[in-house]
Amino acid sequence: MLSTSDIKKGRKMAIDGQPFIVVDFQHNKMGRGGAKVWTKLKNIKTGQVLEKTFNSGETFEDPDFDDRKMQYLYSDNEGFHFMDSETFEQVQLTEEQIGDYKWYLKESTEYKIMFFEGQPINVDMPPSVIMEVVEAEPGVKGDSVSNLTKNAKVETGMNVKVPLFIKEGDKIKIDTRTGDYLERS
16 A cells, blocks of 8 residues: 555556556645645546645555566557567557657667556656657758757658758657757767
8 A cells, every 4th residue: 555655756656546647746734734745646548637635644555557668569550569579469559648759669679668457558758769860951051140950850750950960861869758859879
C-alpha cells in the first residue's frame, strides 16, 4: 500500500483504476487541522492533468505498472507495432497513445513501453534522439545579427528549424519534449 508520504515527483500511482504520474506536489500543514497533500497529476492514458488534494495518511493500492524494453517494428493504419526481443511477443499502441512521439520512432530501435494491468499504455521516450537530416533548404546569409534558422526534414518526416550550417546527411540531436534542434552529432 502507498500512502501520502510516498508521493513525490515522477511517482506512478493508480486512482480509481486510472494510471497517473505525479507532476508536482506540496505538503501543507495549517494550524490545528491535519496535514494535506496537494498534487498535480497527469493521466498517463489520456494526458489530462488534474489537481487533487489528499488528507495526510490516506492510502492507495500499489499500481500494477510494468516497463519493458521493446523494439519498434513498423506502423500501419492499425497503430504502432513493437516486439519484445526476448519473448518475441508483439504489442500495438494506437496513434492516440503515441501522440507526437510518432515523429521520434525509428524502426529496429528499442524503447521502454509502459504497461498498466498487463496492457500497453505509453512509450517512455528518452529526452532527446539523434536523427539524420534527409532534406534541408540551402542556407542563405543576409544582413542579420541574430541567429538564422532554416527548415530541415529528418528521416521520420518531421520538420525541424535548424541553423544554416546543417546540411543533408548530418545527424542532429532533437529534444523530444519540445521538438527543437539541440546540436549536431
